[in-house]
Amino acid sequence: MKLHTAARAPNPRRVEMFIAEKGITGIERIEVDLLKGEHRREEFQRLNPAVQVPVLELDDGTMLAETRAISGYLESLHPEPNLLGRTPRERAEIEMWDRRVELGLGFAIRDWVRHSHPALAVLEGRQFPDYAQVQAARARAHARWLDQELAGRPFIAGTRFTIADITAFCALEFARLVKLSPAAEGLQALQRWRDAIAARPSAVT
Ligand SMILES: N[C@@H](CCC(=O)N[C@@H](CS)C(=O)NCC(=O)O)C(=O)O
Numbered sequence: 001m002k003l004h005t006a007a008r009a010p011n012p013r014r015v016e017m018f019i020a021e022k023g024i025t026g027i028e029r030i031e032v033d034l035l036k037g038e039h040r041r042e043e044f045q046r047l048n049p050a051v052q053v054p055v056l057e058l059d060d061g062t063m064l065a066e067t068r069a070i071s072g073y074l075e076s077l078h079p080e081p082n083l084l085g086r087t088p089r090e091r092a093e094i095e096m097w098d099r100r101v102e103l104g105l106g107f108a109i110r111d112w113v114r115h116s117h118p119a120l121a122v123l124e125g126r127q128f129p130d131y132a133q134v135q136a137a138r139a140r141a142h143a144r145w146l147d148q149e150l151a152g153r154p155f156i157a158g159t160r161f162t163i164a165d166i167t168a169f170c171a172l173e174f175a176r177l178v179k180l181s182p183a184a185e186g187l188q189a190l191q192r193w194r195d196a197i198a199a200r201p202s203a204v205t
Contacts, residue, residue, distance in 0.1 A: 001028070001057065001059060002028045002029070006053045007205070010174040011054055013205065014166050014170045017166045018070075020201065020202035021083060021202045022074060022075075022080075023078075048063060072084065090158075094158075094162045094163060097156050098157070101164055104145075105142040105143065106171035107135075108136075108142060109135070109171045109175045109180070112136045113175065140180075143172075144187065146168065147182065147189045148189075156193075
């Protein structure tokens with residue numbers, strides 16, 4: 001298998017953390033330079049018409065895009081440690097939280113960064129600073145919600161580490177580009193959780 005990836009981008013990082021948590025080895029990495037527009041070249045568009053990384057290329061030539069789909073595939077091949085849930089109820093709860101943190105926190109942070117950070121202007125084409133500020137407020141509101149949740153439990157989706165922790169952590173890591181810090185926002189539970197996840201070997205880039 002080959003992973004078409006971009007080292008510092010948040011969705012490839014989610015897949016890398018997932019792979020590291022599972023201890024999967026033997027996947028070749030093919031680095032795609034997003035800032036140079038390599039993903040917009042014709043040869044990459046043939047791999048993923050959505051022109052995004054990550055893409056997992058299987059040995060039979062199948063191209064799997066979408067972080068959640070890639071993660072599901074890898075979990076099917078390597079069930080342990082389980083990151084997506086075992087029982088129907090647990091699977092649903094983990095997916096619920098994973099979607100909440102991706103759509104609520106991750107998308108807001110993505111657009112905040114992409115519409116305000118000078119280095120990402122090349123990807124966005126045109127940046128809208130007002131839109132970035134609206135997304136900043138959304139991200140902060142979601143972070144406050146997570147802080148309340150994490151005051152009562154150790155992980156995003158419950159009592160054990162799951163994909164939802166990976167998704168939320170990678171989003172918060174990306175937010176360092178706009179200097180969002182849970183501690184500076186007074187979000188102590190979120191900061192404690194973030195520091196605990198950062199200490200996992202899978203979080204080291
Ligand atoms: N829904 C996709 C999103 C992938 C995505 O947004 N990838 C970003 C890097 S984190 C990308 O390739 N961006 C290229 C661009 O915006 O031009 C997934 O879950 O994998």
